[in-house]
Amino acid sequence: MKKIIIIASVILVCIIIILSLILRKKSAINTSSVSPFPTSLPLQESNQQNNRPLTQTENINQNLSNLPIDISTITPVETEDFKLQYSPKLNKIVVERKTPQAEEQFINWASQNQLFQLIENPDLTLIVDQGKNPDDFNPLLEFLNIFMNFGQGVVSSTQNLPIGQVTPFLTSNPQLNPTSNPNVFPYSTPLTLSGEKVYYAQCNGYGNLSLPSGCTLCQAGCGPTTVAMIAASYLGSNYNPKTIVDTYKSKGYLLGCDGSRYSDAKQVFQSLGLKTTDYLVFNAEKSDTVIPDLRKYLNAGWTFFTLARFCEGCSGHFFWITNIDSQDNIWAYDPYYGRYEIPYNENSRYPYPLYRLAFGVKR
Known part of the structure; x- marks a missing residue:
């Protein structure tokens, strides 16, 4: 009997020891599985990933972002989400938001054009709301425009011919020289030329059209005639000098023997849904000086x-510049001087004309 009790006790102790060992091992496994740092392994992997060597493409992009860049050579851009242009005054690229996605789309555009230096760089890029471009407001320019009639289209109200008539017209045919035969004005109907551009001469069939404040279109109408050419070329033949003169009249814009204002022309374009740039102001400068600025915009689709x-x-005198060729000749649809040569090489009168102001227009 004693032997049986001893054997049973030994077996029981062995069972207890075995159970104890099994429970301890299971507890160790559970403790490991509920570690207070359950993401320690993924975090380690994440750190390794963050410290991974950059790919070749990322290395190139990072190197490009550190390269110097001449932002003054960047041409104006306008998309559905943003528009940008270089500001000489700020020496920055000014990006105007047009939609909530503007900044994201600008970054995409800069990346696609390998202009990584512009991304999140306040030293080179200024992002503003639409219409808040610091260059938009020029109090001196507005003062000159309102109070000094800067941009009139005639020399004085006593003259019967458009501005520039005192300068001989450069032509080898005396019969086509307006100084010898000022009553000869060709093209009594508008001409539609290659590229769907429409030309009107201010002294054509509309030349006798009376202006709201006196004089006729032929005498002082280079402004509305130029507006008519641009509007007809971009928007269709419904626009002609008469419809534009009527628009000036309905809006109360200056138009008569004292000429017209460039600011009113810009308002007309905008009311028709055409896009315009800010003013480019020149100090009666020759073509050599203005060509670099104009060419950048022309290359971006502006006229x-x-x-x-x-x-x-x-x-x-107002006219419409449409091209600058490789020899730096400025070609324009000129409502007066260009009526015998369409388009007209404005450089043929060098050192004139002396440029005072321009703004871009496009559909």
Whole structure:
């Protein structure tokens, strides 16, 4: 009997020891599985991933972002989400938001064009709400425009011919020289030329059209005639000098023997749904000086409503610049000087015209 009790006791002790060992091992396993740092392994992997060597593409992008860049050479861009242009005054690229996605789309655009230096770089890029471009407001320019009639289209109200008539027209055919035969004005109907551009001469079939404040279109109408050419070319033949003169009249804009204002022309374009740039202001400069600025915009699809002076002491004359060729000739649809040569090489009168102001227009 004693032997049986001893054997049973030994077996029981062995069972207890075995159970104890099993429970301890299971507890150790559970403790490991409920570690207070359950993400320690993924975090370690994440750190390793963050410290991984950059790919070749990422290395290139990082190197490009550190390269110097001449932002003054960047042409204006406008998309559905943003528009940007270089500001000489700020020496920055100014990006105007048009939609909530503007900044994201700008970053995409900069990346696609390998302009990584512009991304999140306040030294080179200024992002503002639409219409808040610091360059938009120029109090001096507005003062000159309102109080000094800067940008009139005739020399004075006593003259019967448009600005520049005192300067001989450069032509080898005396019959086509307006100084010898001022009553000859070709193209009594508008001409539609290659590229769907429409030309109107201010002294054509609309030349006798009376202006709201006196004089006729032929005498003082280079402004509305230029507006009509641009509007008809971009928007269709419904626009002609008469419809534009009627628009000026309905809006109460200055239009008569004292000429017209470039600011009113810009308002007309915008009311028709055309896009315009800010003013490019020149100090009666020759073509050599203005060509670099104009060419950048032309390459981006803009054309120019332009104000220039064609003789010493003259006021201003409006015309439409559409191209600058590889020899730096400025080609324009000129409602007066260009009526015998369409488009007209404005450089043919060098050193005139002297450029005073321009702004870009496009559909």
